[in-house]
Every structure is written in structure tokens, then in C-alpha cells.
Amino acid sequence: MLAFVPIDGHNIAGVLALEPAPEQADFIDTVEESLRKAAKRPSWKPYAIVNGAGKSIGFIVFGYGGGNECGRTEIVTLLIDKFEQNKGCGKEAVRLAVEFLAREGLTRRIHLDYDPGNEAAKHIYAQAGFLERGLDDYGEMLMEKDI
Numbered sequence: 754m755l756a757f758v759p760i761d762g763h764n765i766a767g768v769l770a771l772e773p774a775p776e777q778a779d780f781i782d783t784v785e786e787s788l789r790k791a792a793k794r795p796s797w798k799p800y801a802i803v804n805g806a807g808k809s810i811g812f813i814v815f816g817y818g819g820g821n822e823c824g825r826t827e828i829v830t831l832l833i834d835k836f837e838q839n840k841g842c843g844k845e846a847v848r849l850a851v852e853f854l855a856r857e858g859l860t861r862r863i864h865l866d867y868d869p870g871n872e873a874a875k876h877i878y879a880q881a882g883f884l885e886r887g888l889d890d891y892g893e894m895l896m897e898k899d900i
């Protein structure tokens with residue numbers, strides 16, 4: 754059973770210790786870099802993904818759109834720590850993210866992008882009903898899901 758928990762002095766050390774597997778390093782920013790970016794963007798909300806034992810096993814950042822983008826929320830980053838992968842946590846985190854954003858009521862469409870070589874990301878988002886919308890200008894695959 755996973756939960757999203759705001760990042761504060763109690764869990765920051767555990768969150769900063771989270772890492773992708775070495776071959777996944779190019780797929781996302783480091784946690785430190787993501788937190789640095791989030792600190793400069795009030796519309797980005799980072800959370801620790803915490804397991805039933807209270808341990809941070811992953812990290813997720815939502816980016817809420819404003820203005821013309823109102824109602825569109827991006828999953829900016831999703832990371833499950835290298836030691837916790839392939840146990841179903843990624844799929845549960847995506848399911849939870851959809852529920853979480855739906856419950857908040859601010860989001861009508863969730864979007865994200867991923868490196869087309871990132872088969873695990875493609876797989877878990879497709880299973881959760883995200884639809885591919887083609888490559889963006891940076892060669893990343895866009896996906897969307899209406900909620």
C-alpha cells in the first residue's frame with residue numbers, strides 16, 4: 754500500500770537517497786535536480802512515495818498548468834528506487850496518481866513524456882490507460898489520459 758507524502762525535514766534524506774538503475778539515469782533528472790527545479794516553480798508539487806512501513810521508495814512530481822493550460826497536469830517525474838523496482842510499485846504509483854489528481858478535482862487531463870527507449874515507463878503508463886500522442890520536438894513520446 755503506497756501513499757504520497759509531502760517532502761519535509763523528516764523524509765528529505767530518504768528521498769535524496771532514491772536512485773534509478775544506472776542504465777535509467779538518462780531517463781530522468783536526479784531527485785536533487787528535480788527538487789531544485791520544483792523549488793523555483795510554485796506549480797510543481799513533489800511527493801515522496803512511501804510504502805506501508807513508512808519508507809520512501811519513490812518520488813513523484815506533479816506540474817499543475819495555469820492560464821490556457823488550466824485543468825492539465827503533468828506527471829513531471831516518477832521514480833521508483835532501483836532496489837524497489839519490478840515489484841508492482843510503479844504501476845501502483847501511477848494508479849494512485851490518477852486517483853489523487855481526480856480526488857483533488859483540479860485536473861481534467863494528465864500528460865507526461867518519456868524517452869521512447871524507456872520500455873518500463875511505456876508499459877506502466879499504457880496499462881493505466883494513457884494514450885500515446887506522438888513525439889515532441891525533443892524526441893520524447895507524449896502521453897495523455899483524461900480523468
Ligand SMILES: CC(C)(COP(=O)(O)OP(=O)(O)OC[C@H]1O[C@@H](n2cnc3c(N)ncnc32)[C@H](O)[C@@H]1OP(=O)(O)O)[C@@H](O)C(=O)NCCC(=O)NCCS
Nearest residue numbers: 773777780831832833838839840841842843844872873874
Ligand atoms: C518506470 C518505473 C517507474 C517502473 O517502476 P516499477 O516499480 O519497476 O514498475 P512495476 O514493477 O509496477 O511494473 C514494471 C512493469 O514494466 C515491465 N518492464 C520492466 N522493465 C521492462 C523493459 N525493459 N521492457 C518492457 N517491460 C518492462 C515489467 O515487466 C512490469 O510489467 P508487468 O508487471 O506487466 O510484467 C521505474 O522503472 C523507474 O523508476 N525507472 C527510472 C525512472 C523512469 O524512467 N521514470 C519514468 C520516466 S517518465
